[in-house]
Structure formats: structure tokens, C-alpha cells
Amino acid sequence: MEKQTVTIYDVAREAAVSMATVSRVVNGNPNVKPATRKKVLEVIDRLDYRPNAVARGLASKKTTTIGVIIPDVTNAYFSSLARGIDDIAMMYKYNIILTNSDENGGKEVQVLNTLMAKQVDGIIFMGNQVTDELREEFRRSKAPIVLAGSVDAEKTQPSVNIDYVAAVAEAVKNLIDHGNEKIAFVSGSMDQAINHDYRLKGYKKALKDAGIAYDDKLVFETDYTYKAGQSLEPALNAAGATAAFVGDDELAAGVMNGLTDAGVAVPDEFEVITSNDTKLTELVRPKMSSITQPLYDIGAVAMRLLTKLMNNETVDENTVILPYGLMKRSSTK
Amino acid sequence: MEKQTVTIYDVAREAAVSMATVSRVVNGNPNVKPATRKKVLEVIDRLDYRPNAVARGLASKKTTTIGVIIPDVTNAYFSSLARGIDDIAMMYKYNIILTNSDENGGKEVQVLNTLMAKQVDGIIFMGNQVTDELREEFRRSKAPIVLAGSVDAEKTQPSVNIDYVAAVAEAVKNLIDHGNEKIAFVSGSMDQAINHDYRLKGYKKALKDAGIAYDDKLVFETDYTYKAGQSLEPALNAAGATAAFVGDDELAAGVMNGLTDAGVAVPDEFEVITSNDTKLTELVRPKMSSITQPLYDIGAVAMRLLTKLMNNETVDENTVILPYGLMKRSSTK
DNA sequence: TGCAAGAGTGAAAACGCTTTCACATCAAAG
């Protein structure tokens, strides 16, 4: 025995008005006589009428739902962004369809398509490897798409980020200032624009400014996991590094613990600076120095930007750069 | 100049068949002559036709979308569950609308309502404080709802969990076996069923089994944050505790670091065992001993259960209990 | 040769809303 759903038509009949009028009061349209409005509201209340958002979406061509593509919710960096996104979305009455992509191009394209099929009003994309195919999909989307905490070298989409090049350069300079000359650059895949086109650039810049020669033996390309970091100690040691810039906090924690476990003292014998300033940096011992990013805000601002785009408001700047900082904790001198 | 969307009608016209037939081929209905199917598929391809999921949802009364209510994505425990949920959901062609509730009753009710308005096919709820009002909303929902990693004392909804009482009892027994008599019970709000009706019960049981008197001075009700744990050291000390069972990993990390920072040696002078076995337990030093839970699986199984419910398959057991374990690391002797 | 039973297809009615357009009403202005 299915519960019978009450529709706008039922309300109209009971209130002795037209569907149009019911629709008006539901949507807060001011062109309704107060007496009528009251009458309709009473019936709505009595019948416990709840508008069907799907029907609404079909008729109005707006779903008040946005799609969010995230590499992995389980990653503290991204989940912080996601929280910022959701909070602002909720503030603007949007809901979020969240899907994990594992930064896998095929999955990203597929997910993007189902999001578009579901007629989301907008999309927020996180992930640093924007393939040509993906870019093509972006282009064909009628819903606006903004990148959050992610970069695409082609800069074809609106995005919100920090200035990665400058941030990394500053972090590395800090290490250099402490007397380190052999500084490792540890990050995830170099196929990712953020590593290849931004972080590495910052790293090289700092080196160059200090007159230190770039040595690709000091560049460690691995994946963003604790384990990967932990097992990096021998290689780091073999390369003669005395400090490392690391592109991810979990990875950095691994690097640091791997070092410590191998009897290398951090920061006295080896300094580590990381990138994302997630909670993690405070939990490990020694606490990790890090580039600071307004994670929550990156998500929040991205979502805010998206709302403007969805409303066809003109936005002065398509790519917004938020301020970063450097937080000295105990993994650097 | 809006891009003109191509509809099923356009395809039908171009392929010289009816909409019904196009619908059939799109949905893989076998009652279509191969030749016809081929012809239609060609047109679909040529026009780049993409079915509108909203229209589909309206007509079929299925949205292939489920709602997920999560206290906070940023929390490692819950985000692990969320990942399990999403993976299985994707496997069954569902998408997920994710909303953060902060375990705030009012927000939960509101979110639940918007999810139902959006006609989700099912809902997964995480949160340990099921108010009467919430229970009422659950009841009125036509979409099935399952609790994941969350308990409701009334057991009115399907759920997937571990046996919290037994797990906590075992953890505490372990502490007792190490010679501790004054064992602190540290958790979040006692209003939450999981703390009040499960964990505390397990704690008391272990005490009773060992013939140790229960002392509510040793029960610390706080919130699930690192900071809260960190500042607990003086109180713990004042109560004369020599060990603690903690209900959340981040909180436990705080407790442990607070202790360490105050010069209390873990585990020699104070043992700590935590509850959720998130990655965190491995990142801090000493590594934390913990009850182990199959986090990902709890989410995955909950989602799987939900698919069955949505298909009206009969399920033998409405509440599934997954196995737990105890992982000894370095925060206990 | 005739007939029952599929197989394949199309017409059209939902699905539950928004929105356009036309119309009616009414108060203020001439």
C-alpha cells in the first residue's frame, strides 16, 4: 500500500484556487493576495504537501544541485575544501552530488557526464590532471565549472587557488636560509599540473635565486600516501638530502616518521616542510612546518564564485588567488 | 545563444521511429529489432543525444540518487565510511547527495526533508543522536533509510555496525589486564546513544567482570576534537587515572599528545586505547592501539544493504554486525 | 490452411511542476 503523494493539484483543489496560484505561494511570488496566500498555506499545512523537486527541476530547468568531483574524500586536504563547498552551497540552498574520481581521467569524464545528465546547475572540480578530453567535456558543459584548489595549466576554467609557485619558492627559500643546499622535492605524479607546472617551478626559482644548481636526482616522484613517504628514507639519504619540501601532508608525515624511525633527527639533521596545513601537521611529532592555505575558504570561495556564475552575474576576476602563509612548527629549524 | 538540447523526440524523428522505441533502446529493452536498434544508436551518436535524468526521474519515479547525511566529511572516521558508500553506490549506478549535519538535530531534520523533496531513492544516515523528531521523519519517509556506523537505541532502522559493547569491553579489559585500575572513559556527548547506551555499557561491563567499582569521576564527557583531548591532561591526572579508553581517534591523539607534552610517558605511565582505527593511529607517535573497525566496509555494506531495500529484496537481517578487532600498537603495553 | 502466440512498434497518457498569456477586478485619476 503505497502512501499516496499529495501534489500541487490536490492543494489547488482543496483551496479552490488554480495550480498557478499554489505555485506562486510556494515560490514566494508576491503577486498573491494575502487572504489567498493564507488559505493556500493552510491547505498545504493540512495536507502536508511537499513540492517534488524533480518535477520542479524539469519545469524550471534548475535543480538547485551542483556536482562536486573530488579525488578522494578520505584525503584531509580535499575533504576540507569539500566542507567549505557544502557549507556555502547550503547557505545558497544548493545540494551537492559528491563523487570520488581518484584523479582517474576516465572516471572523471564519466562522472562529469552523469552529472550533466542529472542537470546539475554547476560543477566544482578538484583534481590536478586536466586531460584534453576532460577539457573538451568542460567546454561542452552548459553548466559553469570552477576548479577548487586545483590548477590547469591552460587556465581555461574559473578557479580558486593560492599562488603555488610563490608559496613553494618561499618554503624552499626558508630551507635554504637554514643552510641546506641539498633540498629534496617530494611530490606526487609529475603528470599533475600542480607539481610540474607550479610547485617544481617554485622550487627551481628558489634554487636559482640562491645560486644553487638544480639537480633532478633530488626530485622524488611518488604517490600521496603515508607509506610511500615512510619508505623514502633510504633514497633521501642516498641522495644526500638534508631537507625536503613535500607536496602533501600525509606523505610528509610518512617522510618524517620514516626518517625518525631510521634514527635521523628531525629537524636537527633533516628539515621537512609540507604543503597543505591540514590538521595532521599538528598531530604528528614533531609538528610539521607548512605552507598554510585557507583550505575551507578555497572551497567556500569556489562555491561562492560558482553561484555568481550560475546567476550569470558578471565576475571581475575568473581566477581568484587566496593568500598563503608559512607556518613554522617543529620540523624545521 | 543557448546550446539547443537534443531530446528523445529529435532522435525519434531523425530515426523515423517513435519515442517509445528510442526509449527502449536507451534502456536496453530487448524488444527491439536489431536493425532498428542499430539505426537508433547511430542517430543517438550522430546527434550526441544524452538522456535528461531529471525527466527520467519524473517519469519513472526513480532518481538513481541517494542521500547521505554525515556529521562532518572532515572527520576521518566518517569520510572513510563515505568512501565505502560512494564506491558501492557507483558500482550500482547511484550517485550521492552528501550533506554535513554537524549532528545537529534541527539541521538533520531539515536536510532529510530536502533529500526527500529531491526524491532520493534511499538514504544513509550517520549520526548517533536520533531524536524523536528525527525518528518520526524516518518513519514518514517512503525511501528506505539505513544507519551506517551509527546506532539508535530504538533500533527502528536497518543499520550496519560493529558490536560496540563487546569491543569496548574488550579494550577496557585489555587495559585492566595490564594492571590498570583507574581507567578513564573519554568520549563525546553522553546524549549520543553510542556513548551512553553502548560504549559506557561495555566499559562498565569490563569493570564489573574484573570486580572494579565504577566511578563516574573517571568519565570524561567532552567533544570530538584534538584540542579537547589535549587539554584533558590535568583532569585526567587529578582523577588519578593511569589509562584511558577514548571514543575518537582525533580526540585520542589530543589526549596522548597532551599527556606527552606534560611529561607523562605513554604507554609506560599512562596507556591509551582508541576506537576507530583511522589512519591517524599510525601517524602519531607512539602509534595508537585501537579497536579496529572495517570502516570502509561499514559504508560499503550499508550501501549494499540499501540497494537491496530499494529493490524490495527481502533481507534476512536488518541490522548487520561486522567483526571488530583489537590492534595493539605502542600506546598500550 | 488456419490460428495462437510472440515479437516489434507507435500513440498518447502520465509524471508534478513552472510559466506564459490572457483576462478580470479594482482603486485612483481624469
Place this chain on the structure above:
DNA sequence: CTTTGATGTGAAAGCGTTTTCACTCTTGCA
């Protein structure tokens, strides 16, 4: 009193699918 411009309301046409039902062909079989 008329005219006018707002204000309030309803009829009905979408929105893009799925699904039911009826109908036409084919086949296989008696």
C-alpha cells in the same frame, strides 16, 4: 462615471522522459 494601470488569478502549454495499451506482423504448429 469612464479610463487606466496595476494587481490578482486561472487555463493550458510545456519540460523530456517512461510506460501502458493496442495494434500489426511474423512464426510455428496443429
